[in-house]
Amino acid sequence: MTMTPSLRRTATAAGRRGSSAAGWAGWGWIFVLPGLVGLVVFVVTPMVASLVLGFYDATLLGGLTPAGLENFGQLVRDQQFIASIGVTALFVTIFVPLNIGLSLAMALWLRTRLAGRAWLRVIFLIPALSPMVANAAVFRMLLQRDGLFNSVLDTIGISAIPWLSEGRWALLAIILVSVWQTFGYNMIIIGAGLDLINPDVIAASRIDGAGPVRRLWSLMIPLASPALFFATVMTVIGAWQTFAQSYIITGGGPGHSTTTIMLYVYRAAFSYNDLGYAAAISAVLFVIIASVTLIQVWGQKKWVHYDG
């Protein structure tokens, strides 16, 4: 292959400029390395290990002895473990729709003409960004038999609710506290999704005579579906790992009525000193979360539209 001198010169000049514009190719790896090593050591490896450790007996003295299926065999017969799955599943089933529904409603409301919209948004966001433990401590006080909530109920003639001393009420209390604490974050995410909708589309639907309900169901929700999907997936993942609310407000009680899976993991590991058993519970929780997430990702085809 022959090249005229002038062509060859431009080719090498371009090549040199190209390589200098990208810099030395090794820099990319050097810059990515700290983050990558950290991610592998402190995120990926522990996650993989959480699936494996359940097959061992682990003690604090550093011994890891293979235990085969012993831990899992014990799990199947452990009433407390099965109860914790039931409690957490019930929590997720009630908490997530309440959270997403309220987030969507508030995001829509804050789009209407309002005085001090930005400050309203901040007010609803504050609990989501403040310490769960402090919020939970506050509600532990408000939910006492003579606490604020029962005082309010008393003045409107409703008899005191045994918030923390009856299982069903305690779980409901934990759910309501969690909604109060976390929906502000989803409200912002869904609001950002609604902001991406082309205002002309909404104006056009108004001209076409679509009412507010129809506009919501056939226009706003489909167009904001990526945001709703993201918020739902992340909220479900978080909800299965609920811990601090139960730990602080009810201590998992009365009985085991608010003992979530993560609280049971904590108890198994640090009250009963059975780290292998705790790892086995973690592994089951991991599988539950992964399955639920995959089902949602698979199901999104039916309702999530990415071509807004």
Next chain:
Amino acid sequence: MTASPTTRPAPVVSPRDGVSPERRRSRRGWIVNSVLAWVVAFIFMVPIIWTFLTALKPGNEVFSTGLRPFGSEILWSNFADAWTEIGFGRLLANSLTVAAITTVLTLTVATCTAYAFSRLRFRGRNGLFVLFVLTLTLPMEIAVIPLFLGFNAVNLLDTWTALILPSLFGAFGAFLLRQFMLQIPSEIEDAARIDGASTPRILTTIIVPLVRPALSVLAIFTFLASWNSFLWPLIILNSMDKWTLPLGLAGFTTQTGTQWELLMAACVLTILPVIILVAVAQRQLVAAIGAGAFGGR
């Protein structure tokens, strides 16, 4: 240029004519809507307001006062008592130190990672980026038992090293910064290269100053995450002199015979910095939460 009366846009309704009925109706709607929203916001804030009011009550009146906002006297001294009783000073210093170290290190790591993923070309970049994005959905709380055993194996239980290390490598920061770095026009970088600037120099002198707004948002998120963090500190820290605020609050809450007025004073002191931070940086935080959600798809 002087505007002649004819070119000036005519006001829709001249002030003298008064407001049209339709406008008045929409104005009334605006007022009703706003009042309603603020009433809801007030009810939503009652738990936090009540915390503050309780922190000012005498201990024996916390529950006996019912719906009365104030007790028989207003005790600002509860704050001082909480400070000494809970050992607030120590907890505060610990929380601040841990959060500051975590924030500086997280920002450093995330900046390097984001730079590589946004502006440098190298083999395997796309595959690695997918790995980073996938870890965003991992349920990290599940990893506490393996992490605990790992730190136990290297004798680092009950240390701040073990407390801080696992929180530094979340992909969220790298992800957020990358979004911002991608928007920088490549001409700026090319010009610096022609002037002979090395890759690290371009990062520190050109890229970092340009993404400073994103860095400050990430700093706030990282700081808050560390400030609020509970499960991992609870597991890894034993010695009370290393405890952070949430551990102190939790210990004080679950002990029998809780002194509620002091606990609430401590809660106020813990939540207040968050409220101030969120109020000051509200616009950036709201934008970043949205960006974090939509960069992903």
